[in-house]
Amino acid sequence: MPCPSNETTGKPQVVTAEQEIPNSILHVRAMGIRVAARGSGAGSMVNHSLFVATANPLEHRLLFERFLSERRTSLPDIDVDVESARRLEVYDRIFERFGKERVAVTGMPETYRARHALRDAGLALGIAPQTVDMIAKSFPHIRACDIRSALAELPELKQLAGRAEEYGPLFELAEGLDALVRGYAMHPCGVILSNATLLDRLPVQPTPGGDYPMVQADKEDVEDLGLLKLDVLGVRMQSAMAHAVNEIRRTTGKQLDLDNPDHVDLADEATFEMIRRSDTLGCFQIESLGQMDLVGRLQPRHMQDVIADISLFRPGPVKGGMPARFIAARHGAKPHYPHPDLVPILDDTKGVVIWHEQIIAILARMTGCDRAASDVARRALADPERLPSVETWFKAAATERGYAEHVVDEVWDTVKEFGAYGFCRAHAVAFAVPAVQSAWLKAHHPAALYAGLLEHDPGMWPMRVIVADARRHHVPVLPVDVSRSHPEHRVEATGNGSWGVRLALSTVKGMSEAEAARIAAHQPYTGPQDFWQRARPSRPIAERLIQIGALDAVKGPLTRRDLLLQATELHRHARNRTTADGQLALGDTLVSPEPSGLREMSSRERVSAELDVLSIDVSQHLMEHHHRLLRELGATDAAHLQRLHPGQRVLVAGVRASTQTPPIPSGKRVIFVTLEDGSGLVDLAFFDDSHEQCAHTIFHSGLLLVRGTVEARGPRRTVVGEMVWDLEAVAAARRDHGPQAALDLLGHNTTAPTPAGPGAPKPRVLEDGTAGATLSAWADLQPAGTRSADLRRLGHRSPGSAG
Structure with missing residues (x-):
């Protein structure tokens, strides 16, 4: 791209990437794409003035030095969030603006971990793909070198370990692949900008799809080379909110701007009341199990509380006990300040250190250095080799300025514990805005938000959990209908003045974009034959649509089994009798309007x-x-669990929505499980003394029945699990041998919750480790929804199912 000339000297003028980034953001907004700054760049008043960052740094005490200073040797890292569904459109615009010779995407080497290593080694050994899939999914997300250790130690892998000889050298070979590169992919967000052609500086290759030039270096190497990296992150929640806004406009005509305070009040009381109830499923950054627990205890009242909540959910503050201290102070406990000089720095967090910016300000105040130097010291806190020298400097400088030894020691202990794991306040502010925006949508336009969540699947929870949450909020989820569903999820009036969500055609397994568009283009349909002739669905798709009732509105007296029977005949005729343009010849009625006598499908x-x-x-x-069975057993559902007292023993049941083994302060392995039972979510914790009996059932069953003890976590109730059963097995015993057989399987005759009292079992209390601090050898750091139940393995198959 030719450089513009300098009007004064006539010499070529180099336009740097730093100068052009604000223009790029404006271009993205002009494309109608949601964009928001994240990271330390949100603390720059320059970025705010140029509309790169929306939050005003002065209102949130953000420091420019956290983003850029004269003492900083590394280049500024400018991150922006865009709609995930339109991220590549943003890439295209960046390449168009700067030219392909100046822009490239970052590469990312993908290395083998346990699951990929098992899959590739298993297929190389000729093991059946379905068996390889079963084996790989049985393992947590761990390194490949730990496969045999996990096989020997983890209770949930005992059955697999007992059959290890059947698979020959599989586990040994898979371990040997540990950390080897299995591919080179396009980085999900890194874009490299240069003021001269990149081809003169480093090797570039096409991306796997061939769409973009990609540097042959990862993001660390790129930074070491001194190139400016712009992180353009595709965020699915931004796409979900954009979809919600579009649906509000389509159905009501209201033009809503989420970033306009006149449209969306970020201090809305109804929104914060919902957050205080921990009713945050589907809300950005505050929908995980730990966050539901934390917001329930914190009881946020305004935006600053949400900023603090997002920041407290990090290892550094947790390790220092900051969440408990902040929550106590937030609810009336007297704040503690090591010295009056720190009050202006810590007064808005009740004396609790939460953010990098506070560390920078503390170091600057107590040592007398400038904030640029204190940020250099803050960065050094994460380096064990540099930490002693920082301690020596801090204590000497603070003592010289007159601070008492006990004050210096107390402050240093806090700074040292926090420094390596802290959180940037600017980043928290950037996250808190979409968090509250999404909560506002859930409070005021729930149907539109659920449509967006189903369309773009932010990924924290399985789609069926989102659907169940919609039902609990009185938002009907309407089934797929060939005459009313579209390729995308849409808001639809339900006839009683409320709004529901119509499931999309794209939800159907195997449905292509072209087929969904063709079905939508010919709506509505008058009957099954009309649908076959004009939509021309493939046979597998037609059968799946019949099975889920997508043709129920036009099938007349026919049953779904009748239609499945006739689908074969229709497609046989379609193959044999077509016109020159490929259309099914009209004339003969191929679908009989009379039922064949086949019974309708049961509800199950x-x-x-x-x-x-x-x-x-x-x-x-x-x-x-299973409601009748659960009543007989005396089980408690999620809605009534909240009324029980700590120490009561209880039976709970539900569909496994998530399973996690995150790091906790003790370093032990705790399995956290969430069940969804229709009335709400049940949080479970299984400590290591229960794993021998429970772990295999937890990880290998979709429906769980759990006996445990109630524990209070703020307004929420958690059940500490003692024993777990596969609910399907209990139901089978009840069906085949009667109610007593189910009770006998559980090993007791009475199952009513045990009242809390002097004789009640002492509740097992979870340590206050919201985000954890110590990593168990088998901790699994994947998001909650990645280990939800595979419900297709429940054992039922509908007649005519392709599976």
Whole structure:
């Protein structure tokens, strides 16, 4: 791209990437794409003035030095969030603006970990793909070199370990692949900008798809080379909110701007009341199990509380006990300040250190250095080799300025514990804005937000959990209908003055974009034959649509089994009798309007078909089939669990929505499970003394029945699990041998919750480790939804199912 000339000297003028980044942001907004700054760049008043960052740094006490200073040797890291669905459009615009000779994407080497190593080694050994898949999914997300150790130590892998000889050298070979590069992919966000052609500086290759030039270096190497990296992150929640806004405009005509304070009040009381109830499923950054627990105890009242909440959910503050101290002070405990000089720095967090910016300000205040130098010291806190010298400097400088020894020691202990794991306040501010925006949408336009969540799947929770949450908020989830569903999830009036969400055609397993568009283009349909002739679905798609009831509105007296029977005949005729343009010849009626006598699918078969085709139980909640059994057993549902007292023993049941083994302060392995039972979510914790009996059932069953003890976590209740059963096995015993057989399987005859009292079991109390500090050898750091139940393995199959 030619450089513009300098009008004064006539010499070529180099336009740097730093100068052009604000223009790039404006270009993105002009494309109608949501964009928001994140990271330390949100603390720059320059970025705010140029509309790169929306939050005013002065209102949130953000420091420019956290982003850029004369003493900083590394280049500024400028991060922006855009809609994930349109991220590549932003890339295209950046390449168009700067030219392909000046821009490239960052590469990312992908190395083998346990699951990929097992898959590739298993297929190389000729093991059946379904067996390889079963083996790989049994393992947590760990390094490949730990495969055999996990096989020997983890209770949930005992059955697999007992059959290890069947798989020959699989586990040994998979371990040998540890950390080897298995591919070179395009980095999910890194874009390199240069003021001269990149081809003169480093090797570039096409991306795997061939769309963009990609540097042959990872992001660390790029930074070492002194190149400016712009992180353009595709955030699915931004896409979900954009979809919600579009649906509000389509259905009501209201033009909503989430970033306009006149449209969206970020201090809205209804929104914060919902957050205080921990009703945050589907809300950005505050929907995880730990965050639901934390917001329930914190009880946020305004934006600053949400900023603090997001920041406290980090290892550094947790290790220093900051969440408990902040929550106590937030609810009336007297704040503690080591010295009056620190009050202006810590008064808005009640004396608790939460952010990098506070560390920078403390170091500057107590040592007398400038904030640029204190940021250099803050960065050194993460380096064990440099930490002693920083301690020596801090204590000497602070003592010289007259601070008492006990004050210096107390402050240093806090700074040392926090420094390596802290959080940037500017980053928290950037996250808190979309967090509250998404909560505002849930409070005021729930149907639109649920449509966005289902369309773009932010990934924290399985789609069926989102659907169940919509039902609890009185938002009907309408089934797939060939005459009313579109390729995307849409808001639809339900006829009683409320709004529901119509499931998309794209939800159907195997549905291509072209086929969904063709079905939508010819709506509505008058009957099954009309649908076949004009939509021309493939046979597998037609059968799946029939199974889930997508043709129920036009099938007349026919049953779904009748249509499945006739689908084969229709497609046989379609192959043999087509016109020159490929259309099915009209004339003969190929679909008989008379029922064949085949019975209709039962409710259980319908739900099974929905789980197989959509992975969502639409017509009724999966747990409804077990309500009678659970009443007989005396189980408590999520809605009533909140009324129980700590120490009570209880039975709970539900669909496994998530399973996590995050780091906790003790360093031990705790399995956290969330069940979803239709009335809400049940949080469970299984400590290591229960793993021998429980772990295999937890990880290998989709429906769980759990006995445990109630524990209070703020307004929420957690159950500390003692024993777990596969609910399907208990239901089978009840069906085959009667109610007493189910009770006998559980090993007791009475199951009513045990009242809390002097004789009640002492509750097992979780350590206050919201985000954890110590990593167990088998901790699994994947997001919550990655280990939800595979409900297609429940054992039911509807007649005619492709599975």
